[in-house]
Amino acid sequence: MSHLSLGLAGLGVVGAKTAELLMSQADIWQQKTGKKLTLTAVSARDRTKDRGIDLTGVDFEEDPVALAHRGDIDVVIELIGGSEGPARALVEAALASGKHVVTANKALIAHHGQELAKLAEQHGVQLFFEAAVAGGIPALKVLREGLAANHISRVTGILNGTCNYILTEMTQTGRDFGDVLAEAQAKGFAEADPSFDVDGVDAAHKLAILAALAYGEQIDFSSVNISGIRSITGTDIAYAGELGYVIKLLGIAERSGIRSVQPCLIAHNDQLAKIDGALNAVAFEAEPVQTVLTTGPGAGAGPTSSAVLADVLDIATGRGGLPFGRFVDTLGPSAHVPHDPEERRYYLRAMVPDRAGILSAITSILKDKDISVESMLQRGQSEDAPVALVMTLHPARADAVLAACDVLTASDFINGSVLALPILDRIERH
Amino acid sequence: MSHLSLGLAGLGVVGAKTAELLMSQADIWQQKTGKKLTLTAVSARDRTKDRGIDLTGVDFEEDPVALAHRGDIDVVIELIGGSEGPARALVEAALASGKHVVTANKALIAHHGQELAKLAEQHGVQLFFEAAVAGGIPALKVLREGLAANHISRVTGILNGTCNYILTEMTQTGRDFGDVLAEAQAKGFAEADPSFDVDGVDAAHKLAILAALAYGEQIDFSSVNISGIRSITGTDIAYAGELGYVIKLLGIAERSGIRSVQPCLIAHNDQLAKIDGALNAVAFEAEPVQTVLTTGPGAGAGPTSSAVLADVLDIATGRGGLPFGRFVDTLGPSAHVPHDPEERRYYLRAMVPDRAGILSAITSILKDKDISVESMLQRGQSEDAPVALVMTLHPARADAVLAACDVLTASDFINGSVLALPILDRIERH
Numbered sequence: 001m002s003h004l005s006l007g008l009a010g011l012g013v014v015g016a017k018t019a020e021l022l023m024s025q026a027d028i029w030q031q032k033t034g035k036k037l038t039l040t041a042v043s044a045r046d047r048t049k050d051r052g053i054d055l056t057g058v059d060f061e062e063d064p065v066a067l068a069h070r071g072d073i074d075v076v077i078e079l080i081g082g083s084e085g086p087a088r089a090l091v092e093a094a095l096a097s098g099k100h101v102v103t104a105n106k107a108l109i110a111h112h113g114q115e116l117a118k119l120a121e122q123h124g125v126q127l128f129f130e131a132a133v134a135g136g137i138p139a140l141k142v143l144r145e146g147l148a149a150n151h152i153s154r155v156t157g158i159l160n161g162t163c164n165y166i167l168t169e170m171t172q173t174g175r176d177f178g179d180v181l182a183e184a185q186a187k188g189f190a191e192a193d194p195s196f197d198v199d200g201v202d203a204a205h206k207l208a209i210l211a212a213l214a215y216g217e218q219i220d221f222s223s224v225n226i227s228g229i230r231s232i233t234g235t236d237i238a239y240a241g242e243l244g245y246v247i248k249l250l251g252i253a254e255r256s257g258i259r260s261v262q263p264c265l266i267a268h269n270d271q272l273a274k275i276d277g278a279l280n281a282v283a284f285e286a287e288p289v290q291t292v293l294t295t296g297p298g299a300g301a302g303p304t305s306s307a308v309l310a311d312v313l314d315i316a317t318g319r320g321g322l323p324f325g326r327f328v329d330t331l332g333p334s335a336h337v338p339h340d341p342e343e344r345r346y347y348l349r350a351m352v353p354d355r356a357g358i359l360s361a362i363t364s365i366l367k368d369k370d371i372s373v374e375s376m377l378q379r380g381q382s383e384d385a386p387v388a389l390v391m392t393l394h395p396a397r398a399d400a401v402l403a404a405c406d407v408l409t410a411s412d413f414i415n416g417s418v419l420a421l422p423i424l425d426r427i428e429r430h
Numbered sequence: 431m432s433h434l435s436l437g438l439a440g441l442g443v444v445g446a447k448t449a450e451l452l453m454s455q456a457d458i459w460q461q462k463t464g465k466k467l468t469l470t471a472v473s474a475r476d477r478t479k480d481r482g483i484d485l486t487g488v489d490f491e492e493d494p495v496a497l498a499h500r501g502d503i504d505v506v507i508e509l510i511g512g513s514e515g516p517a518r519a520l521v522e523a524a525l526a527s528g529k530h531v532v533t534a535n536k537a538l539i540a541h542h543g544q545e546l547a548k549l550a551e552q553h554g555v556q557l558f559f560e561a562a563v564a565g566g567i568p569a570l571k572v573l574r575e576g577l578a579a580n581h582i583s584r585v586t587g588i589l590n591g592t593c594n595y596i597l598t599e600m601t602q603t604g605r606d607f608g609d610v611l612a613e614a615q616a617k618g619f620a621e622a623d624p625s626f627d628v629d630g631v632d633a634a635h636k637l638a639i640l641a642a643l644a645y646g647e648q649i650d651f652s653s654v655n656i657s658g659i660r661s662i663t664g665t666d667i668a669y670a671g672e673l674g675y676v677i678k679l680l681g682i683a684e685r686s687g688i689r690s691v692q693p694c695l696i697a698h699n700d701q702l703a704k705i706d707g708a709l710n711a712v713a714f715e716a717e718p719v720q721t722v723l724t725t726g727p728g729a730g731a732g733p734t735s736s737a738v739l740a741d742v743l744d745i746a747t748g749r750g751g752l753p754f755g756r757f758v759d760t761l762g763p764s765a766h767v768p769h770d771p772e773e774r775r776y777y778l779r780a781m782v783p784d785r786a787g788i789l790s791a792i793t794s795i796l797k798d799k800d801i802s803v804e805s806m807l808q809r810g811q812s813e814d815a816p817v818a819l820v821m822t823l824h825p826a827r828a829d830a831v832l833a834a835c836d837v838l839t840a841s842d843f844i845n846g847s848v849l850a851l852p853i854l855d856r857i858e859r860h
Contacts, residue, residue: 017718021579021718031756031760032578032755130576136720136722137722138571138575138577138722141571141572141575142568142571142724145575145740145744146740147740148462148743148744149739150736286736287732288451288731288733288735289566289726289733289736289737290726290727290730290733291726291727292568293724293725293726294723294724294725295723295724296720296721296722296723297721297722300720303720306716307576309578309579310575310577310579312579313575313578313579314578317750318748318750319575319749319751320748320749321747326461330461
């Protein structure tokens with residue numbers, strides 16, 4: 001009977017759940033892989049904390065990097081988090097000393113994935129990170145292996161459960177962003193400092209990883225255009241609904257085009273429009289398969305440990321492969337472009353005083369950028385407060401729309417910033 | 431540079447597309463696998479038929495089994511179809527002579543998967559059949575590898591695109607089964623003899639394979655309760671819609687329960703209710719991941735060749751594994767039960783004459799089986815023709831409902847058969 005010895009760093013909720021499953025179901029792992037999996041050592045900040053798991057017989061290392069240097073460990077599981085510091089030091093040391101690495105660390109892979117994959121290649125070991133993208137959904141396996149024979153043209157994802165939960169609640173209850181965020185924080189669905197989630201950074205980490213895998217290119221986190229959901233109001237959601245759309249924070253990576261994370265309007269009967277609450281989803285448009293969509297829970301101890309353990313079982317079974325599906329030296333430069341080159345319809349919202357001449361001033365500014373208005377809605381009436389003026393625009397390029405928004409935002413008759421969101425008429429072609 | 435030499439049997443639309451992709455994108459396969467993939471020989475019924483592909487330099491074998499005996503072939507791709515005859519002979523011979531096999535043949539695997547997997551084990555070769563289930567969706571890879579660490583409790587699938595297309599058309603246009611089927615046949619979406627699809631046999635093949643993989647048990651095609659969609663009328667769909675449900679042909683496999691393919695009512699806002707047209711979908715309910723759903727095209731040359739090639743690339747990359755995720759000898763007997771043991775609500779429809787006393791006669795028969803009525807609808811009125819009487823029943827066991835239906839169908843006041851469909855209130859728990 002052959003063995004596989006594991007070291008695990010980071011005993012938060014995901015780490016504790018992973019450790020518990022590794023130990024409690026050893027017989028099942030043996031049945032599936034033909035190997036006896038043993039959790040040999042763990043490392044965490046606080047040795048004494050009660051995590052509800054019995055770690056008797058498992059060594060404890062104060063310094064996570066010590067796991068990388070132990071001769072009795074084959075696979076290091078990194079669940080510390082963060083793109084630098086101990087997580088990076090551990091993964092680098094583990095790969096360099098010939099150990100396989102499984103990590104759930106999206107920031108680490110988005111920023112250093114390439115160097116780490118190169119290190120794994122040089123030392124002939126596996127580096128897997130299924131849990132880094134879309135939680136429990138095996139999205140990377142689907143992309144890298146299940147759709148390996150395809151030419152991917154677009155990847156579209158709902159990649160942050162917190163944002164999707166907030167937008168869903170806003171849509172279903174009509175409440176505003178701040179109100180729903182506060183409730184989500186109280187319930188533990190959102191962090192005390194929510195900026196990583198609601199500003200789109202977390203989704204952008206995942207999108208950068210997906211783009212690299214989909215297009216065989218170097219990871220370039222800095223190429224992702226990021227805007228979050230703080231600027232979306234209940235009014236925007238209501239107007240979008242009236243127009244037949246829902247607002248979702250979407251990560252989009254097109255082969256020779258944008259990599260972006262931004263709120264978008266999608267038709268209410270689109271598959272992705274129906275992904276509600278904290279669920280994640282990733283849709284792959286590809287030839288010859290057409291569109292494959294995967295959905296499931298994007299976070300949480302259970303879903304994340306499912307993905308971490310799938311990687312461990314792949315290693316135990318000898319189902320190896322290159323982290324990005326090709327040798328690092330064959331990855332091309334990212335083919336991203338700074339602005340979305342596709343002409344798209346846009347949703348535009350400005351807060352304006354309710355008086356004559358405003359509409360004409362706005363359409364004149366749009367016309368200067370060759371942008372024409374498709375429809376206009378202005379419901380509320382108020383002599384005192386500004387009201388929302390909502391327009392949909394005929395297909396235009398992102399740079400023209402953004403330039404027009406800048407002029408509008410700077411003009412003295414508009415309160416606050418003008419919001420422009422792309423309308424994606426068809427995410428999926430069936 | 432190492433090589434992988436392929437033999438392909440069956441040059442229908444899927445075979446021709448697979449051959450074309452193998453040859454035209456050889457450089458991509460080499461980049462991804464590090465191996466040069468060569469299509470060495472093919473076999474088909476008609477050598478001279480124009481398939482729009484150039485097979486110059488590729489050997490032709492009149493007898494597909496000859497592919498198995500050639501010393502210069504590493505992998506046999508079987509795309510002939512059918513559970514017996516040349517397909518079975520080829521796959522058995524190929525495995526027995528130490529060749530890896532990739533097949534899209536659901537009937538072959540549903541009927542002989544176990545013996546074939548055993549043969550693959552004995553000869554140390556791979557047997558993969560991703561394309562046999564849900565076409566372009568990598569559902570088997572998701573289940574066997576992506577969710578390998580999970581305890582699966584239920585698999586629910588829309589597994590036949592023809593049925594889903596017909597039911598979707600009936601729902602969206604209000605037309606009847608025969609009308610939509612005839613149109614689907616004219617468009618080439620349904621076979622001239624549609625029974626394999628509309629009677630649920632094709633979906634049952636796929637369900638039997640999914641159940642074996644999900645529960646680590648022997649494939650038992652005969653354990654699947656099968657009923658197709660011929661008995662569903664436009665009236666049923668309209669009444670179901672009024673009650674908040676859509677009718678889908680679902681394959682369901684529960685760990686210690688039914689394996690069935692039958693039309694079911696599911697809530698209109700359920701994820702699976704939104705899978706329209708010829709799409710397939712498979713939902714896995716599991717611990718610790720919760721629910722993961724995959725959807726995509728379930729048939730067609732492109733999607734199917736995508737799945738076939740993914741298997742070939744797995745073999746080329748050395749991503750092996752056991753066909754059912756475990757050794758054949760460790761597969762347990764199927765834990766299916768003859769009737770669904772879960773108490774469920776049911777939809778009941780009978781065609782009855784429009785006169786007094788009928789309702790009381792029906793409820794009395796139901797009461798004899800301890801079944802109580804939750805709601806009743808009867809819209810039409812006609813003195814000449816029977817009208818539809820629709821009921822929903824409080825939770826009851828399938829055997830009681832079926833027994834009541836038998837009594838009702840045999841009674842002299844009911845025209846034709848009584849239809850009973852389970853109402854699945856929650857396919858997916860989010």
